[in-house]
Amino acid sequence: MVLRSLPFFFREVALNLKRNPVMTIASASTVLVLVIVLGVFSIVAVNLVKFSRVVSSQFHMTAFLSENMSLGDAMQIQKQISGLPHVARIRYVSSEEALKRVGEWLKEEINLEGLVKNPFPSSFDIYVDDPTAMDEVAIGLGKIQGIKDLNYARKEAARMVPFLRNIKYACIVLIALLLFTTVLIVSNTIKLTVFARRREIEIMQLVGAAHWFIRWPFILEGVLQGLFGSAVAVTLLYITYTNLLATLVNSVPWFPLVSNPLTLHQILAALVASGCIVGGAGSFIAVNRFLRV
Amino acid sequence: MLSVMAHPIAPENLLSPGESSALSERVRTPRSNPAGCLIEFRSVSVVYPNGVKALVDVSTEIEKGEFVFLVGPTGSGKSTFLRLIYGEARASVGDVIVEGKSVRKLRHHQIPFLRRRMGIIFQDFKLLPNKTIYENAAYALEVIGAPSREIARKVSHVLYVVGLEHKVRMFPHELSGGEQQRTSIARALINHPPILLADEPTGNLDPDTAWDIMQLLQQINQKGTTVLMATHNRIVVDSMKKRVLTLGSGAIVGDQLKGGYSGGS
Ligand SMILES: Nc1ncnc2c1ncn2[C@@H]1O[C@H](COP(=O)(O)OP(=O)(O)OP(=O)(O)O)[C@@H](O)[C@H]1O
Ligand SMILES: [Mg+2]
Numbered sequence: 111m112v113l114r115s116l117p118f119f120f121r122e123v124a125l126n127l128k129r130n131p132v133m134t135i136a137s138a139s140t141v142l143v144l145v146i147v148l149g150v151f152s153i154v155a156v157n158l159v160k161f162s163r164v165v166s167s168q169f170h171m172t173a174f175l176s177e178n179m180s181l182g183d184a185m186q187i188q189k190q191i192s193g194l195p196h197v198a199r200i201r202y203v204s205s206e207e208a209l210k211r212v213g214e215w216l217k218e219e220i221n222l223e224g225l226v227k228n229p230f231p232s233s234f235d236i237y238v239d240d241p242t243a244m245d246e247v248a249i250g251l252g253k254i255q256g257i258k259d260l261n262y263a264r265k266e267a268a269r270m271v272p273f274l275r276n277i278k279y280a281c282i283v284l285i286a287l288l289l290f291t292t293v294l295i296v297s298n299t300i301k302l303t304v305f306a307r308r309r310e311i312e313i314m315q316l317v318g319a320a321h322w323f324i325r326w327p328f329i330l331e332g333v334l335q336g337l338f339g340s341a342v343a344v345t346l347l348y349i350t351y352t353n354l355l356a357t358l359v360n361s362v363p364w365f366p367l368v369s370n371p372l373t374l375h376q377i378l379a380a381l382v383a384s385g386c387i388v389g390g391a392g393s394f395i396a397v398n399r400f401l402r403v
Numbered sequence: 404m405l406s407v408m409a410h411p412i413a414p415e416n417l418l419s420p421g422e423s424s425a426l427s428e429r430v431r432t433p434r435s436n437p438a439g440c441l442i443e444f445r446s447v448s449v450v451y452p453n454g455v456k457a458l459v460d461v462s463t464e465i466e467k468g469e470f471v472f473l474v475g476p477t478g479s480g481k482s483t484f485l486r487l488i489y490g491e492a493r494a495s496v497g498d499v500i501v502e503g504k505s506v507r508k509l510r511h512h513q514i515p516f517l518r519r520r521m522g523i524i525f526q527d528f529k530l531l532p533n534k535t536i537y538e539n540a541a542y543a544l545e546v547i548g549a550p551s552r553e554i555a556r557k558v559s560h561v562l563y564v565v566g567l568e569h570k571v572r573m574f575p576h577e578l579s580g581g582e583q584q585r586t587s588i589a590r591a592l593i594n595h596p597p598i599l600l601a602d603e604p605t606g607n608l609d610p611d612t613a614w615d616i617m618q619l620l621q622q623i624n625q626k627g628t629t630v631l632m633a634t635h636n637r638i639v640v641d642s643m644k645k646r647v648l649t650l651g652s653g654a655i656v657g658d659q660l661k662g663g664y665s666g667g668s
Contacts, residue, residue: 114548115545115548117551118545125533125534125538126533129533130533307533309532310531310532310533313529313530313531314531314542314546315514315515315518316489316491316518316523316525316529317518317523317529317542317543317546317590318515318516318518318519318543318546318547319515319542319546320512320515320546321511321512321515323515323545323546
């Protein structure tokens with residue numbers, strides 16, 4: 111039945127967009143504004159999260175091992191380290207891996223392929239449960255035979271770590287709140303546009319239209335309004351962010367902006383999808399309110 | 404019309420249904436065979452949410468193929484009577500049976516199917532404001548998923564029949580009251596429904612057009628459609644010599660075959 115009436119539904123939607131452009135524009139521009147707000151915040155959030163991850167990943171201790179240590183000795187040392195208080199996690203970094211890491215880091219500047227001898231010692235990355243306890247851990251590490259050198263961030267900087275970790279959760283909570291508000295405002299706007307047509311809905315019922323038959327054109331219309339609004343918003347966001355990226359990469363190169371196109375596209379696609387869903391669902395709920403016999 | 408206005412409380416309104424039956428020419432008694440009856444009211448009372456008692460203990464039967472006028476002063480419950488049949492009003496007490504099914508027991512999703520069995524001409528037209536005359540008439544066919552070829556053919560025909568073929572692209576607010584009424588009539592007739600409910604269908608029409616419409620309703624009735632028409636039009640009722648159900652203050656106060664407007668008196 112739905113399929114058979116599909117041409118009618120599309121005609122209905124097209125005619126309504128033509129005959130009621132004000133309503134469409136009202137809903138679409140509400141979606142536009144809110145998606146921009148949501149989009150700006152999401153982009154800021156992913157950047158903050160990336161920034162905090164990059165920064166907090168620096169806050170571990172690195173214990174360099176004496177040269178030419180056997181794997182067996184290294185394992186012995188690992189056991190001793192894990193026995194220390196406050197040590198949460200240990201990762202063994204072989205000298206080959208260290209070379210590779212640095213090579214990737216510097217791949218544009220220096221070519222390390224030509225090295226005859228690997229200058230990097232093997233090491234342990236040591237993550238502690240409380241960054242402020244690093245000094246205490248350091249004393250313990252100093253007593254272990256075979257650890258040649260120790261490298262870790264200063265106490266003051268380490269205090270940032272819990273804060274940075276919480277940024278992610280703060281962002282998630284804020285985005286959820288923002289999304290909730292968006293859903294409320296958009297569905298309210300759509301409710302108003304449907305309310306303006308409640309008499310039509312009543313008449314449609316009186317001449318024998320089934321509920322789904324009345325509902326579908328409204329849902330399609332809501333989806334379209336969401337699509338219009340969010341598509342324009344996403345286009346604006348995309349243009350702005352890529353321009354910003356191009357400028358900032360040059361002027362503030364140390365800030366690790368999210369430039370991965372996949373992440374960006376995912377965010378923008380999610381915004382368009384939520385625009386459509388909120389539009390359609392808002393219409394659905396609003397129409398149902400007037401579909402009483 | 405005028406006499407009704409001059410005497411808002413017609414004499415029959417003062418009588419209880421039992422007393423009025425003595426006055427009527429022939430009171431219809433409930434039939435023993437309910438199979439032949441299309442619409443049946445079983446002791447129906449309607450109380451609106453605001454407390455108004457619109458119908459009080461109404462019982463009657465309408466057979467397949469009948470032409471029935473529903474008369475009575477304004478506010479006597481004619482529109483409510485019709486609304487019960489298409490499920491817009493629900494009986495507070497009693498039940499209405501249409502084509503053997505209790506309207507009261509119908510679920511919400513079954514109501515559209517009930518309404519597709521009938522054409523309804525509304526007292527206030529109930530046209531879709533954002534649709535042209537053509538689209539308004541077509542809507543009754545769209546809801547049943549009719550093919551577009553059939554829709555085009557039937558709409559042109561029915562709009563021609565009610566004399567609106569030159570206004571098809573206009574919107575309801577661009578039409579006169581009578582033209583809107585004729586659109587409502589066209590929409591009600593387009594499905595060739597077995598039941599036609601007409602609430603004051605000639606109220607906004609000049610006498611000539613009114614007669615044309617009455618002619619049309621009579622033709623439809625002769626082809627087998629059961630017609631139930633609420634009206635204040637004394638001349639029409641008196642000259643058509645059809646069954647007349649008279650309502651007064653929500654009760655049936657007269658029921659005559661080949662009756663006249665003044666009902667039981
Ligand atoms: N939706 C409603 N809510 C409350 N009361 C109503 C409603 N519709 C009608 N009434 C009341 O019910 C009574 C019967 O109304 P109804 O419309 O059935 O009368 P009617 O005979 O059709 O009158 P008219 O000849 O003026 O069309 C009236 O007193 C009216 O005020
Ligand atoms: Mg009425």
